[in-house]
Amino acid sequence: MPYQYVVIVGVGRLGSILANQLSRLGSSVVVVDRDEAAFDNLSTEFSGFRITGDAAELSVLRRAKLDKADCVLVTTQHDNVNLMVTQVAKTVFHVPRVMARVVDPSREVVYHEFGIETICPAGLAVNAFLQALQGGPEAEPS
Amino acid sequence: MPYQYVVIVGVGRLGSILANQLSRLGSSVVVVDRDEAAFDNLSTEFSGFRITGDAAELSVLRRAKLDKADCVLVTTQHDNVNLMVTQVAKTVFHVPRVMARVVDPSREVVYHEFGIETICPAGLAVNAFLQALQGGPEAEPS
Numbered sequence A, B: 001m002p003y004q005y006v007v008i009v010g011v012g013r014l015g016s017i018l019a020n021q022l023s024r025l026g027s028s029v030v031v032v033d034r035d036e037a038a039f040d041n042l043s044t045e046f047s048g049f050r051i052t053g054d055a056a057e058l059s060v061l062r063r064a065k066l067d068k069a070d071c072v073l074v075t076t077q078h079d080n081v082n083l084m085v086t087q088v089a090k091t092v093f094h095v096p097r098v099m100a101r102v103v104d105p106s107r108e109v110v111y112h113e114f115g116i117e118t119i120c121p122a123g124l125a126v127n128a129f130l131q132a133l134q135g136g137p138e139a140e141p142s
Helices: A013-024 A037-043 A058-063 A079-091 A105-113 A123-134 B014-024 B038-043 B057-063 B078-091 B105-113 B121-135
Strands: A003-007 A028-033 A050-052 A070-072 A097-099 A117-119 B005-009 B027-034 B050-052 B071-074 B097-101 B117-119
Touching: A003 A013, A013 A028, A013 A037, A013 B121, A028 A037, A028 B038, A037 A050, A050 B105, A058 A079, A058 A105, A070 A079, A070 B078, A079 A097, A079 A105, A079 A117, A097 B121, A105 A117, A117 B121, A123 B014, A123 B097, B005 B014, B014 B027, B027 B038, B027 B117, B038 B050, B057 B078, B078 B097, B105 B117, B105 B121
Parallel strands: A003 A028, A003 A070, A028 A050, A070 A097, A097 A117, B005 B027, B005 B071, B027 B050, B071 B097, B097 B117
Antiparallel strands: none
16 A cells, blocks of 8 residues: 555544555554544554544644645545545645545536545446446346 | 336435436336435436335335336345345345345345345445555546
8 A cells, every 4th residue: 555644534434444444454544533433433453543523623634643644535424524624635734645535426526626536435336236237137146 | 228117215315316317228217215305316307206105115115016127226225124125126026136235335245145236335435445545646637
């Protein structure tokens, strides 16, 4: 994994799996969520810092040392939060790699207008369903 | 699209996009949700039937004419509902093609034990994030 210090904002299902995997792949991972209960999603082996706070506040992002991060992934369930935090990560903290989860596929264009790299789970799932259906009857499970 | 009559259970963000797309691709699409407000997610051009009711009740699935469906997609936010409805679609209504959205990736194995074909948005997103990161610095947006 080419990133040493990764901050993950939003530790729901997606954020927690990413935190566990990146940690296992050797990155130092710091997680941020305003809901302390979200950290229960992390695996017991996850050894990174956990910061409880609203990532919309600069002080919280400073506590997460965004200025030292070489990668920030923003994966909350709220597009407005994701847009804002990714923008701040890029323009205030100059993080070299910033990616966001897009919640509502129709908002993806807004992220791109701000030059933010995105992954959209719902969009990926739609494509996967349509591809599977267009392939015709299910292949025998292997 | 090789399917004539598709029933979609759960019309949130994912289900509604699938309903709109399959409808546009020429399938007859019936949507089922227990929350009538969910139908607001459908595009104005969506012309299929909308059935308000709990898909965990056989009577609701009968109203959706699952016995006539050649494809059922179950995309609610609840794995227990998705597992149950897909099982009923297969074993009671003998629908030829049944697919489920998996909400919690750790539950995917349970679907597979029941022989249910799955799409897991969170799993797809994790893979997409990791692939993008492992590829190193972001390519210039095209």
